[in-house]
Amino acid sequence: MRIIIVGAGAVGSYLAERLSTEGQDVVVIEVDSRRAAELQDQLDALVITGNGASQTVLKEAEVDRADLFIAVSSNDGANILASHAASAMGVKRTVARVEDPGLRQGLTDLDVDVVIDPGESAAGEIQTLLGESGVSELIEFARGQLVLVGGIVQDGSPLLSKSASLSDLRTTMDSFDWVVTAVVRGGRTIVAHGETEISAGDHVLIMVREQDLDWAKEMIGLHSRKIRRAIVLGTTRVAELTADLLESQGMQVVIIDPDQARCRVAAERHQGALVVAGDPTDPALLDELDIADDDAVVALTSSDEVNIVASLVAKAMGAATTISRVNRLSYVGLLSGFGIDATVSVRLAAANSILRFVRRGRIHSVATFNDTDAEAIEIEVEASSRSVGQTLLDLPLPPGAVIGGILREGDVFVPTGRTEIRARDHLIIFALPAALPSVESLFSQ
Numbered sequence: 001m002r003i004i005i006v007g008a009g010a011v012g013s014y015l016a017e018r019l020s021t022e023g024q025d026v027v028v029i030e031v032d033s034r035r036a037a038e039l040q041d042q043l044d045a046l047v048i049t050g051n052g053a054s055q056t057v058l059k060e061a062e063v064d065r066a067d068l069f070i071a072v073s074s075n076d077g078a079n080i081l082a083s084h085a086a087s088a089m090g091v092k093r094t095v096a097r098v099e100d101p102g103l104r105q106g107l108t109d110l111d112v113d114v115v116i117d118p119g120e121s122a123a124g125e126i127q128t129l130l131g132e133s134g135v136s137e138l139i140e141f142a143r144g145q146l147v148l149v150g151g152i153v154q155d156g157s158p159l160l161s162k163s164a165s166l167s168d169l170r171t172t173m174d175s176f177d178w179v180v181t182a183v184v185r186g187g188r189t190i191v192a193h194g195e196t197e198i199s200a201g202d203h204v205l206i207m208v209r210e211q212d213l214d215w216a217k218e219m220i221g222l223h224s225r226k227i228r229r230a231i232v233l234g235t236t237r238v239a240e241l242t243a244d245l246l247e248s249q250g251m252q253v254v255i256i257d258p259d260q261a262r263c264r265v266a267a268e269r270h271q272g273a274l275v276v277a278g279d280p281t282d283p284a285l286l287d288e289l290d291i292a293d294d295d296a297v298v299a300l301t302s303s304d305e306v307n308i309v310a311s312l313v314a315k316a317m318g319a320a321t322t323i324s325r326v327n328r329l330s331y332v333g334l335l336s337g338f339g340i341d342a343t344v345s346v347r348l349a350a351a352n353s354i355l356r357f358v359r360r361g362r363i364h365s366v367a368t369f370n371d372t373d374a375e376a377i378e379i380e381v382e383a384s385s386r387s388v389g390q391t392l393l394d395l396p397l398p399p400g401a402v403i404g405g406i407l408r409e410g411d412v413f414v415p416t417g418r419t420e421i422r423a424r425d426h427l428i429i430f431a432l433p434a435a436l437p438s439v440e441s442l443f444s445q
Contacts, residue, residue, distance in 0.1 A: 018373075068358065069086040071096045080110055097116055122241075125349065151220040164197065179414050181430035183198065204220060205369075227295070231319075232253060233299040234256075234306075235255065258278060283317065324340050382443065389421065395421065397442070402429070
């Protein structure tokens with residue numbers, strides 16, 4: 001697939017790196033010549049310096065040959081104009097990053113097929129995580145009827161039965177349907193199988209039905225706590241959007257930022273919140289707030305270092321849940337299980353919104369993760385697929401992939417080896433990058 005990306009900021013460069021690594025034909029357009037040169041050294045992709053809305057630049061990028069055009073610069077207007085120009089020149093599909101709600105109306109008339117707002121997506125993810133304190137991921141599939149639950153395995157978890165493999169555990173723990181899809185251990189992703197054994201400190205991903213979410217949390221060793229108050233660190237756009245969502249659901253909100261001018265603006269916008277000007281990493285300041293085990297600290301400044309330190313301090317002082325925004329995804333694997341319960345990334349929020357347009361076949365949703373380059377996809381089985389009629393045991397599923405759930409005619413279930421694949425099933429599959437092409441081919445032909 002030929003993909004043109006306009007904008008080489010955090011979102012654009014991440015997408016370009018991920019897609020070029022997969023072997024996609026990627027072209028990046030960046031107006032900043034220095035940034036374009038840096039990216040050209042890093043990627044196996046064509047990088048063009050210029051304005052993404054310029055017809056001359058788009059002709060150089062051969063936009064008429066492109067299957068997908070993604071405009072994700074920091075300028076909403078430039079993204080809209082670039083998408084409109086690309087569509088007029090023959091691109092098949094356009095995706096534009098547009099953060100200003102006032103600019104989103106009427107975009108179909110300007111040939112923008114899909115609008116994304118990574119900041120809104122990240123804020124929504126935080127709201128979901130705070131509803132289930134302690135989990136690191138909570139991703140819905142099959143119209144919300146199946147959920148992929150992530151968390152760090154705690155001492156005392158039922159998964160830690162001595163010398164028990166997952167197949168043994170599924171036999172003894174049969175009060176509800178569940179399957180561990182993956183284990184991240186020491187920065188390495190293990191696609192789970194029957195012989196896999198779980199260790200304390202592992203990051204596990206478990207697929208269950210929505211009504212069995214509490215059981216899944218108990219298996220990981222997490223204890224449910226209702227969050228009374230959210231302490232939001234920073235006044236970035238993601239922080240502001242998160243505070244809006246939490247206030248709208250009646251949660252007490254405290255906002256901390258070192259800049260007094262930004263605090264005044266925040267106080268005007270969030271009149272029901274307590275806004276404090278101060279250093280979010282200062283233990284004395286956090287101590288004054290009397291942090292308790294029904295508080296969550298959400299670190300959303302623009303600095304990874306500040307977010308990480310503040311989260312660790314807050315956890316040491318008794319916060320129930322800490323969530324940290326990260327830009328450098330390499331930090332996540334190092335910090336997993338060391339005082340930060342969950343991380344959010346604007347880059348990954350954008351990727352989750354866009355990748356389903358890149359994948360072949362009937363892909364309904366895609367989820368990416370902070371500490372692994374694997375993906376979870378929801379794919380519809382085509383009637384002509386060679387998988388129809390085969391059981392999971394007989395299915396030629398490639399190494400590095402596992403089916404975690406099935407939506408069939410409105411019903412959802414976690415499959416077993418005897419489950420037979422049917423046409424139009426929606427399969428939720430966890431797969432490593434090398435396995436994705438084979439997975440898509442297996443269920444799309």
